[in-house]
Amino acid sequence: MALPASAKPLRADAERTVRAILEAAERVLSTNPAAPMEQIAEAAGVARTTVHRRFASRESLIAALAAWATQRFHDAVEAARPDTAPPAVALYQVTANVLHVKIGWGFAMGALPTDAPEVARVHAAVLAQCERLFTRLRDAGLLRPDTDLDWARRVYYALIHEAAAEAPDTDAAVDTLATRVVDTLLHGIGTSATP
Amino acid sequence: MALPASAKPLRADAERTVRAILEAAERVLSTNPAAPMEQIAEAAGVARTTVHRRFASRESLIAALAAWATQRFHDAVEAARPDTAPPAVALYQVTANVLHVKIGWGFAMGALPTDAPEVARVHAAVLAQCERLFTRLRDAGLLRPDTDLDWARRVYYALIHEAAAEAPDTDAAVDTLATRVVDTLLHGIGTSATP
DNA sequence: GCAAGTTGCAACATCGGTGTTGCATGTTCT
DNA sequence: AGAACATGCAACACCGATGTTGCAACTTGC
Numbered sequence: 001m002a003l004p005a006s007a008k009p010l011r012a013d014a015e016r017t018v019r020a021i022l023e024a025a026e027r028v029l030s031t032n033p034a035a036p037m038e039q040i041a042e043a044a045g046v047a048r049t050t051v052h053r054r055f056a057s058r059e060s061l062i063a064a065l066a067a068w069a070t071q072r073f074h075d076a077v078e079a080a081r082p083d084t085a086p087p088a089v090a091l092y093q094v095t096a097n098v099l100h101v102k103i104g105w106g107f108a109m110g111a112l113p114t115d116a117p118e119v120a121r122v123h124a125a126v127l128a129q130c131e132r133l134f135t136r137l138r139d140a141g142l143l144r145p146d147t148d149l150d151w152a153r154r155v156y157y158a159l160i161h162e163a164a165a166e167a168p169d170t171d172a173a174v175d176t177l178a179t180r181v182v183d184t185l186l187h188g189i190g191t192s193a194t195p
Numbered sequence: 196m197a198l199p200a201s202a203k204p205l206r207a208d209a210e211r212t213v214r215a216i217l218e219a220a221e222r223v224l225s226t227n228p229a230a231p232m233e234q235i236a237e238a239a240g241v242a243r244t245t246v247h248r249r250f251a252s253r254e255s256l257i258a259a260l261a262a263w264a265t266q267r268f269h270d271a272v273e274a275a276r277p278d279t280a281p282p283a284v285a286l287y288q289v290t291a292n293v294l295h296v297k298i299g300w301g302f303a304m305g306a307l308p309t310d311a312p313e314v315a316r317v318h319a320a321v322l323a324q325c326e327r328l329f330t331r332l333r334d335a336g337l338l339r340p341d342t343d344l345d346w347a348r349r350v351y352y353a354l355i356h357e358a359a360a361e362a363p364d365t366d367a368a369v370d371t372l373a374t375r376v377v378d379t380l381l382h383g384i385g386t387s388a389t390p
Numbered sequence: 391g392c393a394a395g396t397t398g399c400a401a402c403a404t405c406g407g408t409g410t411t412g413c414a415t416g417t418t419c420t
Numbered sequence: 421a422g423a424a425c426a427t428g429c430a431a432c433a434c435c436g437a438t439g440t441t442g443c444a445a446c447t448t449g450c
Contacts, residue, residue: 011418011425034229036407047428052409144386151375152384154360158353165349180346189347190381191339206395208448231437242398247439 018054020044025065030107037061063116069101069108070119076101077126087136094133095160096178102164103174110161130156142186152185159185213249215239220260225302232256258311264296264303265314271296272321282331289328290355291373297359298369305356325351337381347380354380 010018024044028035037058041048055061080093102109114120130153137143143152163177205213219239223230232253236243250256275288297304309315325348332338338347358372 013418013426017426037409038407048408049410049429050427053426056409058408141386143384147384151357151379154357155354155379155384158357159350162349162353184346184350184383186383186385188379188381188383189338189342189350191336206448208396212396232439233437243438244399244440245397248397251439253438 014054017044017046017050021046021051021054021061022065022068025061026069026105026108029065030111033107033111062112063119065108066112066114066116066119069105069112070114070122072101072105073098073109074122074126077129082129082133087133087140088142090133091137092178092182095181096174098160099164099174099177099181100169102160103167103169106161106164127153156181156185209249212239212241212245216241216246216249216256217260217263220256221264221300221303224260225306228302228306257307258314260303261307261309261311261314264300264307265309265317267296267300268293268304269317269321272324277324277328282328282335283337285328286332287373287377290376291369293355294359294372294376295364295369297355298362298364301356301359322348351376351380 021040021044025040028040028043032039037051038048040061041051044051051061055064076097077094080090080097082090082094085093114123131149134143134147134149134152134156138145138147138149159181163181166173166177216235216239220235223235223238227234232246233243235256236246239246246256250259271292272289275285275292277285277289280288309318326344329338329342329344329347329351333340333342333344354376358376361368361372
């Protein structure tokens, strides 16, 4: 309906504007989800009417933001080849890749109602991917045989969410965070092994 | 300013209304933080004007909701005697108590801007309490000596948040969840001990 | 039972955000 | 250079949420 991408080949000029608006929306809405269009426009360095020209309604802007972030999310997971790489490697790689995206698009990825079927579909796909990866990890003996995979997945998501809150987006920083996330996920923060 | 408690001894009648409104606000706002006062009033079974009579503005309703939940939060932590009980026991007890409160007041406790100094103060106090408990756990040899206490605390909060998402508020269910949270916090979901 | 307090209802004023239009001034692309 | 496109600006209509008031009917507490 109001999808700006793949509808008409936008002029280079306008394309930059769209990007600026999406990035501004991420920044502004992450600190105040109810912020008016005016603030987003201002943060993007454009007039309010321009925002409305690119996104018919506030709703469609939100939808586009969600779609954009979701696509990046999906790409980040796929790039780690979670179905074919050795499970331990895949876990680390997925973690690092997703962290990289989530730093900078955290709001759009997390605190956004995914009404759009497009977005929900991708999220479901990634969820299934995650489920498969965890199964492979369990079969490889890295997770306890009786692991509740749903709980495991939710803990994993939560740890990534927490780690992403520490802003820096350097490659080194991302690797440090990913290491910490994977280590905490597998071993917790305690000293002893599982009883 | 707009604190309905301890200002004037409200009539039993009105007290019930205030409670109903706060509970309704929790329910409604948790599914839609931007929901209009009308919906909250409807959910509470009162007229919109009544809500305005008890809470001068939307802002003050939010503030009262945050204050109410924060108080319960604080009480839940204190009831576990985290400074005097054996650290392992305290950890479990705090977890169970907080889970009990967080199920049912999750929105007010988590997704609420804590502008009020009252609320911020209590949150800071609980945070310090948590820090002390984790130090005691570390000194008791239950956490690795090199543990990043800030990361540990954030993981702990995140796990509680996740666990609280599973609605049931039975004593048995809370104990099951608390066990899972503590176990995951200390040992993660992997098989082997820390390398 | 009576006074004080509480609620629902209807009506009103107000405000801020949303979305639209027209036009003049740039910018892009070929 | 010229056509097509993009943007800023100003003005407007509109809507829904907020907050207020007055009054009649009811409940609570003593």
